[in-house]
Amino acid sequence: MIPRYSRPEMTAIWEPATKFRIWYEIEAHAGDAMADLGVIPRENADAVWKAKDVEFDVARIDEIEAVTKHDVIAFLTHLAEHVGSDQARFVHQGMTSSDVLDTTFNVQLTRAADLLIADMERVLTALKARAIEHKDTVRIGRSHGIHAEPTTMGLTFARFYAEMDRGLERLRNARDEIATGAISGAVGTFANVDPRVEEHVCAKMGLKPEPISTQVIPRDRHAMFFATLGVIASSMENIATEIRHMQRTEVLEAEEFFSKGQKGSSAMPHKRNPVLTENLTGLARLVRMSVVPAMENVTLWHERDISHSSVERAIGPDTTVTLDFALNRLAGVIEKLVIYPETMLNNMNKFRGLVMSQRVLLALTQAGVSREDAYRLVQRNAMRVWEQGADFKTELLADTDVTAALTPEQIEEKFDLGYHTKHVDTIFARVFG
Numbered sequence: 001m002i003p004r005y006s007r008p009e010m011t012a013i014w015e016p017a018t019k020f021r022i023w024y025e026i027e028a029h030a031g032d033a034m035a036d037l038g039v040i041p042r043e044n045a046d047a048v049w050k051a052k053d054v055e056f057d058v059a060r061i062d063e064i065e066a067v068t069k070h071d072v073i074a075f076l077t078h079l080a081e082h083v084g085s086d087q088a089r090f091v092h093q094g095m096t097s098s099d100v101l102d103t104t105f106n107v108q109l110t111r112a113a114d115l116l117i118a119d120m121e122r123v124l125t126a127l128k129a130r131a132i133e134h135k136d137t138v139r140i141g142r143s144h145g146i147h148a149e150p151t152t153m154g155l156t157f158a159r160f161y162a163e164m165d166r167g168l169e170r171l172r173n174a175r176d177e178i179a180t181g182a183i184s185g186a187v188g189t190f191a192n193v194d195p196r197v198e199e200h201v202c203a204k205m206g207l208k209p210e211p212i213s214t215q216v217i218p219r220d221r222h223a224m225f226f227a228t229l230g231v232i233a234s235s236m237e238n239i240a241t242e243i244r245h246m247q248r249t250e251v252l253e254a255e256e257f258f259s260k261g262q263k264g265s266s267a268m269p270h271k272r273n274p275v276l277t278e279n280l281t282g283l284a285r286l287v288r289m290s291v292v293p294a295m296e297n298v299t300l301w302h303e304r305d306i307s308h309s310s311v312e313r314a315i316g317p318d319t320t321v322t323l324d325f326a327l328n329r330l331a332g333v334i335e336k337l338v339i340y341p342e343t344m345l346n347n348m349n350k351f352r353g354l355v356m357s358q359r360v361l362l363a364l365t366q367a368g369v370s371r372e373d374a375y376r377l378v379q380r381n382a383m384r385v386w387e388q389g390a391d392f393k394t395e396l397l398a399d400t401d402v403t404a405a406l407t408p409e410q411i412e413e414k415f416d417l418g419y420h421t422k423h424v425d426t427i428f429a430r431v432f433g
Contacts (some may be wrong), residue, residue: 005283010324013111021074022104026201027091028052030183030193033200039397040090049086054082054395072097094185098304102217103181105312107205109225112320113175119327120168120232124161126209126334128432131157135417135424139253139344140355144385149355150348150420153339158431160239172230178221181207187303188213202252215304219297221364226294226315229323233287238329240277240284243333247274253344263394276333282325350432353392354385359404359414360396367405377401 001011029050035045056078065074072092082087092100102250135154140147183198184190190198195209210217246254256276258264262327264271293315297308348355357378364374379400382394396402397413403411 001318001325005325006321007325007328010112010115010321011317014321016058017056018062019104019108020058020075020311022107022205023052023072023100024054024079024105026100026183026205027076027079027095027202027287029201029216030093030095030197031091032091033195036200037194037196039194040093040106044090048079048091051079051082054228070097072100094197094381095183095429096186096215098216099183099193101309102213103169103183103201103205103207103427105316106178106180106207106217106221106253108114108316109222109320110175110179110206111224112316112324113171113178115324116229116232116327117168117171117175119324119331120164120171122331123164123327123334124168126331127157127161127164130334130337130339131155131161131428131432134339134341135428136421137341137344138348138421139337140348147348147355148353149358150417150425151345152421153341155424155427156242157334158428160235160242162431163235163238164232164257167228167235170228171232174225174296177208177295178222178225179352180210181205182210182213182217184210184213184215187215214302216300216308219294219300219308223294226290226319229290230291233284233323233326236326237281237284238282239334242278243337244274244281247277249271251343251347252340253347254337254339257338258332260400264414276329280326280330283322283329287319287323290319316386333397351385353415354382354388356392356415357382360402360411360417363410363414364402364405367407367410375376 016079031040031045031048034040035042056281057076060081061071061074061078063202064077065071066075068074074093076088079091082093099301131154133154133156135152138150139153139156141149141151181198181202182188183193183201184195185193198209242255243254245251247256256274257271258272263269264273264275295312297311300308342402361371361378362378365371377399378396381392381399384395386389387393393411393415397408
């Protein structure tokens with residue numbers, strides 16, 4: 001991913017030097033296990049650890065690969081340059097390239113998941129704080145983009161919290177599912193490497209042994225991992241889109257923090273644009289780009305092919321780096337979001353009581369009016385508000401068909417805002433415990 005949308009801790013996971021360090025550790029731990037089993041001499045296994053402080057030369061490995069056309073062999077050749085060809089002759093004993101590549105990829109994905117989990121926790125902390133802050137800040141709820149009934153800004157944040165909390169649970173499950181390793185040799189039969197070697201290496205690398213591999217770890221695990229990241233990205237976009245809507249000039253119930261010296265437009269000095277949440281919308285698309293290729297990687301020929309390899313070299317770093325950046329940007333947006341409670345109230349009252357129509361409808365039916373007639377009576381008064389700018393309550397009080405069923409006091413009571421917020425505490429208890 002480009003540096004503009006990258007954070008150093010995540011990008012470091014995908015650096016070639018990091019990858020080669022993991023390869024080395026896998027080979028060294030495998031050698032230890034083989035020596036313990038008497039498969040290779042202990043001195044050869046110990047010799048490999050002499051390179052533990054070596055900074056592997058990425059350029060040199062690339063130079064060797066240019067000849068061998070094989071990245072793992074290039075690395076093993078370079079390792080032998082440090083350890084000595086005779087002492088390194090048992091390195092990779094009975095193993096196949098995928099043992100190293102797949103186990104390394106899953107180590108990288110679990111490390112990336114750990115960072116993403118921390119990112120999600122930051123987002124959740126921000127959402128919870130803003131939910132509590134604005135638990136009773138009344139705003140109009142909208143369906144189809146049209147005024148519906150009153151809600152609160154706190155409930156808006158709370159529902160986003162609940163959605164992202166589900167995403168965090170899915171991410172933890174995806175991390176657990178991807179945390180497997182395989183040191184099972186060609187076609188996964190352990191013919192040339194003892195299963196105990198796999199158990200030892202996985203324990204050292206923080207993984208579980210893959211119950212059954214072919215020559216590769218099954219890619220349904222990876223498909224679920226990237227699908228989970230895609231869902232999280234969609235939830236992130238859901239929040240970003242709501243903020244973008246609230247910042248529209250005609251709405252202006254909230255806006256991204258606009259820092260001193262910030263410019264909104266090269267042409268129009270008055271502009272304050274929701275650039276961060278628009279950026280998040282775009283980044284969400286990039287994350288979701290990985291989902292279909294990851295799904296298609298599940299299908300491989302027989303015990304292995306490498307059709308998945310080129311895909312994973314791209315989507316592994318690009319997707320995790322992008323989502324890591326985006327989640328931290330989202331957290332910052334939420335933490336600094338500027339909210340305008342008075343504008344929310346003004347917007348709700350823009351149509352002069354119209355949003356209380358359902359309460360009047362229900363009251364009429366409870367007073368003995370048929371639902372069809374009650375709907376007709378309420379709608380005809382509501383249309384005057386839409387079309388003539390009338391006051392809804394005033395129209396109802398002047399409608400003899402309505403007042404024949406409801407007293408003025410009963411009509412007046414239907415315009416109490418508290419009616420719509422009486423269960424906010426119940427919802428908060430469900431979401432936050």
